[in-house]
Amino acid sequence: MVVRLIIGWLITIVGLGFAGVRIRWLVRLVQSGQPTTGRTADIGARVWAQVTEVFGQRKLLKWSIPGLAHFFTFWAFVILLTVYLEAYGSLFQSGFAIWWGIGSWPPLGFLQDAIATLTFCSLIVFAVIRIRQNPARIERKSRFFGSHLGGAWLVLLLIFLVILTMFLFRGSSAALGTFPYKSGAWVSIGMGHALSGIGTAGLEVLETVALLAHLAVAFGFLILVLHSKHLHIFLAPLNVTTKRLPDALGPLLPMESDGKPIDFEDPGEDDTFGRGTIADFTWKGMLDFETCTECGRCQSQCPAWNTGKPLSPKLLIMDLRDQLTSEAPYLLNGKEDHEFTALVGKKEDGGVIDPDVLWACTSCGACVEQCPVDIEHVDHIMDMRRHQVLIESEFPTELGTLFKNLENKGNPWGQNNSERMDWAKDLGFEVPVLDGEIPEDVEYLFWIGCAGAFDDNARKTVRATAELLHIAGVNFAVLGKNETCTGDPARRSGNEFLFQMQAQETAENLNALFEGREPVQRRIVTTCPHCLNTLGREYPQLGGNYTVTHHTQLLNALVRDGKLTPVAPADAASVTYHDPCYLGRHNKVYTPPRELAGATGARLTEMPRHADRSLCCGAGGARMWMEEKIGKRINVERVDEALATEASTVVTGCPFCKVMISDGLTQRQSEDKGAGVDVRDVSQLLLEAVHRSQPAESTAEQG
Incomplete structure (x- = not known):
């Protein structure tokens, strides 16, 4: 007993010494980074993130089988701490049990053995996944391409040794009659029956060796983790706690x-x-x-x-x-x-x-x-x-043109602002254009956006939306020539100075327009998810606080309230919906566009990658304005997925997505693929369905 006590504490002291040196180095390294703000605000949300993402493994469980395997492995680290408490107690006293009767409680023994067994099964799952995803065989298709694989296999081995030494230690204790659990710990007790023929002397040696090996493996594992990518075991809870809030990607953080x-108006020399x-x-x-x-x-x-x-x-x-x-x-x-x-x-x-x-x-x-x-x-x-x-x-040289257009014309297309109301020509009713403070009876400012104003495809979307709002009796108005780019393309391409210049001016104009109204009364609707994200999520950084709604959200509410009554066609069309990244992942709007498509009578067929796993169209991050010279075009990849659904129409809720998917579809149709398939905004489908209930009022374009 004395020998194993001394060896056990030597293992502990040496292990903690090496770990302590590494931990101190890591802490100093992270602390050497520049200071930042907002990482400890909203404690409630951060605690909930710990509950759901760390203890609940929410993100990992999206991956079903590997997620479940990781779930069991994580909880093994938590629950088996009680086994290590028992192990340290056994250095001093054979058959040690955790105090207050906990250490002999059958449910705890069952839980310890069950989680260890489930973790062993998880190790098999991990091994199979790594073999199937071996980069040497499938190269770039493997998500482990470029990862350090040797350390991963070593960690799996060490976890296996933790489980093996645990059961050998507990099994030999059970065979000796010193195991504190008389029932519940089914694997350990079963192991005890299997080892009972060894004899008392042999069992005592096995118990001591297994106990010391159990401690040694744990500290070996600890030191390996601290020097490898598996450091996430300890750092993940910290990183989750200090993550950007809210959950959606939303606004780009200010510089x-x-x-x-x-302060871009008066930057410091050392900024x-x-x-x-x-x-x-x-x-x-x-x-x-x-x-x-x-x-x-x-x-x-x-x-x-x-x-x-x-x-x-x-x-x-x-x-x-x-x-x-x-x-x-x-x-x-x-x-x-x-x-x-x-x-x-x-x-x-x-x-x-x-x-x-x-x-x-x-x-x-x-x-x-x-x-x-x-x-x-x-x-x-x-x-x-x-x-x-x-x-x-x-x-990229193409961005030079973008910057000049934004600086000189106030829009990425480089068009004259005098053309901003061309989309409303021959609409069949007058679209009110604001000149000064917004009237009290105007419910929404309709933000047209640069695409809606200057791109022919996007104009069809804003025309359809405007007519639907008119039919529903929603009182809205637009800024007309006074509207300029929100600055999203400048910010995503790295030109923060230009963004600040544009956004400050726009925010000041909007604040003057909505003067005297609370943010909840400063209602803006837009068909562009990029404008939605910038106006609603990023302008608060500049003192502009508004309630910004995507047109699919507002139109869906109008349908629910009975203010729009779509009628399904006799033969329901098959459609597939492409999730815009800045509407979906950035702002968590997934349901309204799909409900609208369903309200029109269309049959929705989802692409394999949809909702939070949707594949980008390739336009975001200012890529809309850059050439795509390497590899397959992203929009063509997305079009191939859409065509595979055999839907007759691809619907979306973003003008940039509409352009990119239309271009990709044009390329495929030139190759005799996708004949008869078209690309439309959800609002266009809805307008057609509403017109079926009142054909005499059908005046808008539906192309």
Whole structure:
């Protein structure tokens, strides 16, 4: 007993010593990041995130079988702490039981053995998944492509050894008659029966060896975790706690320097514009890098990666983590004379993130949505873009035209503002145009958006929406020539200065328009999810607080209230719905467009990737204005999925998505595929259905 006590405590002291050194180093490294704000606000929401995402494993359970396996493994770490408490007690006293009768309670013994058995089954699942997803066999199709696989197999082995040594220790105790559980611990007691023939002396040796091995494996596992990607076991709860809120990706975070928002009207000399080196990242960014599990869920959902482009959200985070480790000595020792490596650049020139990687992102948010540890990939990409545009003046040449159009014309198309009301010509009723403060009887400001004003396809959407609002008796008005771009394309392409310039002016105009009204009374409806997100989620950063609604939400409410009465056709058409990223993942609006499609009598056939796993059309992140030169076009990939459903119509709720899918469909139809299929906004389907109930009033375009 004395020998195993001494050996047990030596294992503990040595293990804690090595772990302590590593933990101190990691804490100092994360603390070396730039300060940031808003990571501890709304404690209630953060506690709930712990409950649902850490203890409830909400995001992992979206992946059914592997999620369930991870669920059991996580809870094994929690529940088997009681076994380690029993193990340490057994160093001092044979047959030790946890106090107050807990340690001999049959349900606890059953739970301990059950979770260990389920974890063993989970190890088999993990092994099968890794074999089936072996990158050496399926290459880029594997979500583990680029991950460190050796450490993963070693961790599976160590978890197996934890379970094996646990049952050997408990089984030998049961055979010796010192096991505190007389029933309940079914596997341990069964193991005791199997070992009973060894003899007392042999069982005592086996119990001691298994006990010490159980402790040694645990500390070996601890040290491996602290030096590998499996660090997420400890960091994930911290990362989830300090994640951006709310749950939807929503607004891009404002630029900060030294933990304070940058004043673009009077910037400081030492302000940091974006992230140009690893030292520019905040402590939350550094925590993100160290928390990455390399599971590849983000990679498997990324539209860029899935179409042969070099961007993998996982590999990007891994590259940043490697750079953080490489330059850690300078971050920790305060060597101010060290010149930190510029992050963006070709690998052969010493760069960390290739420009083709940086600019391939569509900001769709699929990576953030699927990440089980809440890494903020899109924020880091946008921050690096900001640095490239504002400091380095290095960006795709096509963006130069975009910036000039936004600066000179107030819209990405470069059209004259005098054309902003062309969409309303020959509509059949007058669309009120505001000039000054909004009248009390106007229920909604209808934000047309640049696409709705200047793109022929999008004009059909705003015309249909306007007529539906008119039929429903909704009193709305528009800004006409006084409307300008919200700034979304500028912000997503990294030109934060231009965004601030546009957004400040628009917010001031809207505030003057709605003067005297509470935010809930400042109601705006728009057909563009990008405008929805910018006006509703990002303008509060500039003092503009409005209640912004997507047209599918408002129209769905009008149908429910009986103010619009769609009539189904005799032969229901088959449609498939494409979820716009900025409506779905960014703002969690999934149901209203689908309910509207159903209200028209259409038969909805979902694509394999839909709702929160929907594949981007390829237009987001200012990609609408950039050439797609590498790999398969994302919009063509999406069109192929839509055509596979054999639906006659692809419906969506975003003007950019409509353009991209229409272009992709045109390409496929030129190849004799998808004949007869068209692309429409949900509002156009609804207008047709409403016209069937009042054909004499049908005046709008329906093409």
